[in-house]
Amino acid sequence: MNIGEVFNQNxxxxxxxxxxTIDLPRIGLRKVESENPKAPRFEILALNVARRWVQIGALWEAASKAxxxxxxxxxxxxPSLPEPLPIALFPADHGGYMVAWRRDTMRSDFGGGLAGGDMGASRNYDQRDQRDQQGGFGESTAGAEGELTTAGGFDGDDPF
Incomplete structure (x- = not known):
């Protein structure tokens, strides 16, 4: 799904x-100068409410497998976003890019891990259930009525 456009102007x-839910009326791409092959190609910048440019992301070069x-x-x-917004930029005829939202998918070349989406959320619940069954973070310090107890070694003194 296309969610934006970047033009090459001067x-x-x-x-x-x-x-x-997101409106970034003015973004810019700043080329990253680096000798590191793992460095991003561009930083994504946006104007904040004080009209200053701030970095809100980065872009790496990728190639379609197909x-x-x-x-x-x-x-x-x-920090104002509930989670990162994954995007892909594809070259456009006008010399800039079309910005598309992209959903992370299962990557078989990285062991089939899931990233994002409903399936990723359910996998996180499975991991949490396993952690809880294996003792998790220890006993709760809250009683049945929500009162503070001394379970888990808390002696009632302020730990901070």
Missing amino acids: GRLTGSIATR TGELFLAGNIDD
Whole structure:
């Protein structure tokens, strides 16, 4: 699903991203200068409420397994968001990029781990259930009525 567009205007990559709950009317891509092959290709910047540019993500170069087509992939993240927004940028005819939201999927080349989506959430619940069955974090310090107890070695003194 396309959620934005980035244009090459006078050598600067600027554009916007909008979803039902996120509105970034002005974003920019800043090229990362690095010798490290694992470094991102671009930083994603946005104007904050004080009209200053702040980094909200990064993009790495990736290639389609099916076609070999190169594109950019990364996340937008900010403390105001409930979770990172995974995005992919595909080259557009106008010299910029089309921004698409992407759902992380099972990656067989990394052991089949799930990332995001409902299945990822249910897997997290399974892991939590296993942890709880194996003793978890120890006994609760709350009694049946919610009162503080001394279970787990807490002696009533303020631990902070």
